[in-house]
Amino acid sequence: MTVLIQWMIKYKVLHVVLWVVVSFFFMGIDYDDSASFVSQLLSTMVATSLSVPACYFAAYRLTPRFLYKKQIGKFVGALLLLITLNTIFSYLITLSVYHLLTGLPMFRSVKYVRYICFVIFYYNVMLISISCVAKIIADRYNMEQRLLEVEKERISTELNFLRSQINPHFLFNIMNTIYFQIDKGNTQARASVEKLSEMLRYQLYECTTDKIDIAKETDYIQNYITMQSLRMEQGTDIQLAMDDTLSGFFIAPLLLLPVIENAFKHISNDRDAAKNKIHISMRHHDNEALLVNVCNTFDTAAKEQHLLQSGGLGMQNLQRRLALIYPGRHEFSVQKKDNIFETILKITYHDPLPGSR
Secondary structure, three states: OHHHHHHHHHOOHHHHHHHHHHHHHHHHHOOOOOOOHHHHHHHHHHHHHHHHHHHHHHHHHHHHHHHOOOOHHHHHHHHHHHHHHHHHHHHHHHHHHHHHHHOOOOOOOHHHHHHHHHHHHHHHHHHHHHHHHHHHHHHHHHHHHHHHHHHHHHHHHHHHHHHHOOOOHHHHHHHHHHHHHOOOOOHHHHHHHHHHHHHHHHHHHHOOOOOEEHHHHHHHHHHHHHHHHOOOOOOOEEEEEEOOOOOOEEEOOOOOHHHHHHHHHOOOOOOOHHHOEEEEEEEEEOOOEEEEEEEEEOOOOOOHHHHOOOOOOOHHHHHHHHHHHOOOOEEEEEEEEOOEEEEEEEEEOOOEOOOOO
16 A cells, blocks of 8 residues: 555656645536536536646745745735636637537627636635745655754764763773783773773763663762772772662763763862872662752862863763753753862663663
8 A cells, every 4th residue: 555655656646646635626616406417527527637736836936936035925826827827828728628518609698707707716815825835845744854854864973973982992992902911910001901991892882872771870880980090199089879769770881981080180289198089979860850959069279160171072072972962851950069070961861771770
C-alpha cells in the first residue's frame, strides 16, 4: 500500500483523482434535473480541467514570484487578470462543448451569460485561492523539514566536534608505550599509567554513543579524582560524596568532567595543604534529576574569567553541550563567595535504563 501511494504521489495520480472529485462536487451544486446527466458531467469536467493550468500557474509561478517577495499588489493584480482571462476562455470552451452535446445556443440571453460567467469566475477564484494556500502550506512544511534536518546536522556536527576534543587516540597509544617502558619494580607508577589507560579507553571506546549508563560515568569520575589526587599536596582536603542509589539512568558521556576538572585546575595553593579543598557531591534529586555540586577553594587574586576557562572541553563548551542535549532540562550556576568557588549542575535526565523502573 505504501509503495502504491508513493507511486501515485510521484506521478501525480492523486492530483487527477482530486480534480475528478472537484468536478463531481461542482456538478452536484448546480445540477439541473431537466438536463442530461452526461452533458452536465462532461461540461463540468471540461470547465474544471480548464481551471487546472490556471491553478498550477498561480501556485507554482505567481506565488513564489510575487507573494514570497512581498509584492502583494502585483500578486493580487496578476491573480485577477488570470482569473478573468480563464473565466472568458472557460466560458467559450465549456459552452461550446455543451452546445455540441445538447444543441442549445451558447448565448441564450444576457442574464444567462452573466450568470454562467459569474459561476465560472467564482469557481476559479475558489480553486486558484485554495491552490495558492495549499502551495504556501506545502512550501512552509518543506522549509521547516529542511530547517529541522539542517539543525539536526548542525547539532550532530557540533556535538561530534566537541566530543572529538576529548577522544585522545594518540594519548591512549602513548600510555601503552610508556607503561611498558616503566621498570616492573615501580608498581605504583605502573598502576597509575594503567588507571590512566583505562580512563582513556573509556573515552575512546565507551563514549561513542549519545547516552551512557551513569554507573560507567561515575566510575570514570572516581578514577579521574584518584589520578588528580596523586599530584595534590599530602593533606589536601578532597572529598567525594556520592549517593548509593545513583544508578538506573543514562546521561550524555563526559558531561560532568569539566566541572570537576575546573575545580582541580583552579584549587588554591595555600602552604597549609589542609586549607586547599575540593568537595564534590553527586546525588539524585526527586528521582528524576542528577544534582552535582562542586566546591573548591581558590586564590582570591585569580579573576573569575580565568576560573571559567578550564582546559580540555572547558566550562563554556559544557554550557553549549547542555543547551544542545538538555534544552530546558538543566540548571547550571556558578557562585563565588570569599575564597570558595561553587558550581551547581542539575540535569533532568528522563532516560531510565530498561527495567530500572
